[in-house]
Amino acid sequence: MSHAWHALSAEQALARLDASPAGLSEEAAAERLARHGLNRLPEPRRPTPLEILVRQFSSPLVIVLVVAGMLAALLGDYKDAGFIAAVVLLDVIIGAVQEWRAEQSAASLQHYLVAKARVMRDGAVISLLSEQLVPGDIVLIESGDRVPADLRLLDVNELTLDEAFLTGESLPVHKTVDQVAAEAVAGDRRSLAYAGATVSTGRGRGLVFATGTDTEVGRIAIASQAEDGAKPPLVIRMERFARQVTIAVVAFGTILGAISLSRGLAPTEVFVFMVAMAVSAIPEGLPVAMTVALSLASRKMASRNVIVRRLDAVESLGSCTVVASDKTGTLTVNQQTVRVVVLPDGTAIDVSGEGYRGEGEVAVPAGMPREAVLGLARAAVLCNEATLVRKPTGDWTHSGDAMDVALLALAWKLGLDPAIERRANPLAGSIPFESARRWAAVQYDSATGPQVALKGAVEDVVARCGQVCGGGIWNPAAVVTRAESLAADGYRVLAVAAGSAIPGIHLAPDTLPPLALLGLAAFIDPVRPEAPPAIATAQNAGVRVVMITGDHPLTSLSIARTLGLATTEAAVCTGAELRALGDPAGEAFRNAVMRGRVFARVAPEQKVQIVQALQAAGEFVAVTGDGVNDAPALRTAHLGVAMGSGTDVARDTAAMIVTDDNIASIVAGIEEGRFAYANVRKVTLLLVSTSIAEMTLIAATVVLGLPLPLLAVQILWLNLVTNGIQDVALAFEAGEPGVMEQPPVRPSVGIFDRAMISQVMVGGLTMAVLCFAAWLALLESGRPEAEARGMILALLVVMQSYHVFSCRSERRSAFRIPIRNNRLLVGGAAVALAIHVAATEWPLMQSLLGVEPLPLATWALIALLAAPVLLVMEAWKRWARRMVLPRTGD
Numbered sequence: 001m002s003h004a005w006h007a008l009s010a011e012q013a014l015a016r017l018d019a020s021p022a023g024l025s026e027e028a029a030a031e032r033l034a035r036h037g038l039n040r041l042p043e044p045r046r047p048t049p050l051e052i053l054v055r056q057f058s059s060p061l062v063i064v065l066v067v068a069g070m071l072a073a074l075l076g077d078y079k080d081a082g083f084i085a086a087v088v089l090l091d092v093i094i095g096a097v098q099e100w101r102a103e104q105s106a107a108s109l110q111h112y113l114v115a116k117a118r119v120m121r122d123g124a125v126i127s128l129l130s131e132q133l134v135p136g137d138i139v140l141i142e143s144g145d146r147v148p149a150d151l152r153l154l155d156v157n158e159l160t161l162d163e164a165f166l167t168g169e170s171l172p173v174h175k176t177v178d179q180v181a182a183e184a185v186a187g188d189r190r191s192l193a194y195a196g197a198t199v200s201t202g203r204g205r206g207l208v209f210a211t212g213t214d215t216e217v218g219r220i221a222i223a224s225q226a227e228d229g230a231k232p233p234l235v236i237r238m239e240r241f242a243r244q245v246t247i248a249v250v251a252f253g254t255i256l257g258a259i260s261l262s263r264g265l266a267p268t269e270v271f272v273f274m275v276a277m278a279v280s281a282i283p284e285g286l287p288v289a290m291t292v293a294l295s296l297a298s299r300k301m302a303s304r305n306v307i308v309r310r311l312d313a314v315e316s317l318g319s320c321t322v323v324a325s326d327k328t329g330t331l332t333v334n335q336q337t338v339r340v341v342v343l344p345d346g347t348a349i350d351v352s353g354e355g356y357r358g359e360g361e362v363a364v365p366a367g368m369p370r371e372a373v374l375g376l377a378r379a380a381v382l383c384n385e386a387t388l389v390r391k392p393t394g395d396w397t398h399s400g401d402a403m404d405v406a407l408l409a410l411a412w413k414l415g416l417d418p419a420i421e422r423r424a425n426p427l428a429g430s431i432p433f434e435s436a437r438r439w440a441a442v443q444y445d446s447a448t449g450p451q452v453a454l455k456g457a458v459e460d461v462v463a464r465c466g467q468v469c470g471g472g473i474w475n476p477a478a479v480v481t482r483a484e485s486l487a488a489d490g491y492r493v494l495a496v497a498a499g500s501a502i503p504g505i506h507l508a509p510d511t512l513p514p515l516a517l518l519g520l521a522a523f524i525d526p527v528r529p530e531a532p533p534a535i536a537t538a539q540n541a542g543v544r545v546v547m548i549t550g551d552h553p554l555t556s557l558s559i560a561r562t563l564g565l566a567t568t569e570a571a572v573c574t575g576a577e578l579r580a581l582g583d584p585a586g587e588a589f590r591n592a593v594m595r596g597r598v599f600a601r602v603a604p605e606q607k608v609q610i611v612q613a614l615q616a617a618g619e620f621v622a623v624t625g626d627g628v629n630d631a632p633a634l635r636t637a638h639l640g641v642a643m644g645s646g647t648d649v650a651r652d653t654a655a656m657i658v659t660d661d662n663i664a665s666i667v668a669g670i671e672e673g674r675f676a677y678a679n680v681r682k683v684t685l686l687l688v689s690t691s692i693a694e695m696t697l698i699a700a701t702v703v704l705g706l707p708l709p710l711l712a713v714q715i716l717w718l719n720l721v722t723n724g725i726q727d728v729a730l731a732f733e734a735g736e737p738g739v740m741e742q743p744p745v746r747p748s749v750g751i752f753d754r755a756m757i758s759q760v761m762v763g764g765l766t767m768a769v770l771c772f773a774a775w776l777a778l779l780e781s782g783r784p785e786a787e788a789r790g791m792i793l794a795l796l797v798v799m800q801s802y803h804v805f806s807c808r809s810e811r812r813s814a815f816r817i818p819i820r821n822n823r824l825l826v827g828g829a830a831v832a833l834a835i836h837v838a839a840t841e842w843p844l845m846q847s848l849l850g851v852e853p854l855p856l857a858t859w860a861l862i863a864l865l866a867a868p869v870l871l872v873m874e875a876w877k878r879w880a881r882r883m884v885l886p887r888t889g890d
Helices: 010-016 026-036 049-058 060-075 078-107 218-225 232-262 267-281 286-303 371-384 402-413 418-424 458-462 476-488 532-539 554-563 575-580 587-595 604-616 628-638 647-655 664-702 712-730 753-778 785-807 819-841 843-849 856-866 868-884
Strands: 117-121 124-129 139-144 150-163 198-210 306-308 322-328 337-342 348-350 385-390 396-401 427-431 439-446 449-457 465-468 492-500 514-524 544-548 572-574 598-601 621-625 639-643 656-658
Touching: 010 150, 010 198, 026 385, 026 427, 049 078, 060 078, 078 427, 198 267, 218 628, 232 476, 232 532, 232 554, 232 664, 232 868, 286 664, 286 712, 306 396, 306 664, 322 604, 337 402, 337 476, 371 402, 371 449, 396 402, 402 418, 402 514, 427 492, 427 785, 449 458, 458 476, 458 514, 476 492, 514 554, 532 544, 532 554, 532 572, 532 628, 544 554, 554 572, 554 598, 572 587, 572 647, 575 587, 575 598, 575 604, 587 604, 598 604, 604 621, 604 628, 621 628, 621 664, 621 819, 628 639, 628 647, 656 664, 664 753, 664 785, 712 785, 712 819, 753 785, 753 856, 753 868, 785 819, 785 856, 785 868, 819 843, 856 868
Parallel strands: 322 544, 322 621, 465 514, 544 598, 572 598, 621 639, 639 656
Antiparallel strands: 117 124, 117 139, 139 198, 150 198, 306 656, 337 348, 337 514, 385 396, 427 439, 439 449, 449 492, 492 514
């Protein structure tokens, strides 16, 4: 529907839809249902197990392995092809199982409810499933209901709606039937009720003008599903790595193949050599080890309340440079709280505790009578339609307007039980709140006679007061000024007054008795207690945190100050200011976004524009949110993080879900993501240095015209079995201290930075030199080639067992890292060595690998010859620490 329904009168809206206050006939409703379809959003299609399995083959390294396996099979080298097929199958199964589990965890968060609505049909009120609603239906809503479709309101009675899921506004919105300007944004369309909003108070009657995907929520959901998210950084890095490996294999193999042909080697032998070179260059064990590392990290994240839906997103949090967070429900508790009480004499009294709980303290100054504060709280309890009850279990339940519930929490903190106060002071009359009047009043019978209590907007209440409670100088201007000062600090302020009722006169707006001001109550949606330290940790880790909200700028700034995000108004940028800058892709817009720390009163499409501007500036952006209004930004961001209690649309859009709505869990996820990336680097260091050793060893023998020291099947055995067991064990390495004191690794920085290249070359060349020297010595001693190859293979197996311990850290000494950080690694190294020893004793494996049993003395000599690998790497790390080499990947 393209009409500005909020700008139409009720009569015009009815006429446009050919509807009447008595509702549609069943025949008309059936015809419209056939035309418009069911009133529901299309559920996102979840991948089948087969689709998840097939998706695992999109990994760049898996693709390289598949190609290598196909080439080996075409050449009739079925042993090599079988080895490659085994590792690909193992990696695919592990990845598919983990992703399927994550999808199941995400799906379990959905709340499938059969929603019903009360509708006028043929002049009678009936109850039917909300999915049966059609444009033109007349729907009745009341406190506690969820709005089933987009409505143009026809009648309202103290109707307030919670629209935080859509607008980000933390307070319920008072609704009206009056027309609203056509250009009004969603949060200001007071004559509309949006599908998904919750009725906080009152009741109303509305005309359905949009259902299903035509609703405001539906349009956002469809747009969110249509957008493609950005690639995770690990995918970017692995794609770059796969390209580098492919280029290196082709170039190096071609050069050495040409050298071999020029020396008269038969083409078939050259091809066998090139296959061996390709096998040695590809770190076949990396996909499995990387999958294991990410799977472990995802399980650790789950234990810290973060569910990862895609494995490749695990490391993304660790790489993010900006976290763009929603305010309501993410940084704040999304529950109004009285934080300050100001008495008529100007005394400000602080109130502790958060949310809809009667737990906390009211810090009444010593020597001040508590009756002054108790009088305000008692009046606020009586002029109040909400409830706040403590269960025998200690839990609290509430209903009604957010501000009213917060006032009841204040009363509980002062020792007043609202139920007892209401029984002791029964109501005799009331004037309900109306948005045009901006105050509410009640008359009640107390022990001292009939009384009146009134609360509402400060200016309106002060205008009806003539004195202050307890005497003193009446200075209404000073009261209003104090209220404005509180509002400037982000508080929402209500005034409370009381007076004796006029005997014999019915309570009415124009018959109020003389009133005395009891004081002001300042409300705020408080920050989560864990949010400020979590944000400080993130900022210390080089992650910029910004707030994006639909709330008021002053309120947002006050929250930002508490969080440590901003201190001055210059850090706040509003949606109107962004709109005035013009093109969102322009430099002025991007500069404003880069300067801002708080973005207030922004529309959903502006959230997307902010994220895109950050991305254009080179930032890697994670967006958090829980509402429908957050979904487009969640989809656009590099990484979308939804709150577990949020809307289905947000959860279905995000790559991660925080089950406890705790921003501290997000920061914990950043830490786990960095641990995961560090472990991927460690595994890469181990595997690639081994590949460098194999390639260098083979290249040296080809250049010198010597026999190949390793066969392709032996290289595969090294890469997939003995090294494969150890690199998987290495993936279990515990996180190193100080990871949250380092800046994030930007996606543009590849795994092979300067630090990685230096260690890979030192480790690889050390192993290559030792093996080449041993190969020469064995050939000169007259050992048969097959026997000599078996000894070189054993030497490399033992070298890997030494080298894996050096790879536990890129900077710390292997001798200073406690074994308890990864006891599995010791077992992995022992198992790898034991498997190889067993293979040399088993006739089938002897035939397959071309090896023979080695005497114990030979094994002892090999262990001695392999030890320099560990010593050289430790010496190199010590030198690197002194030289302070950059740690872009650490």
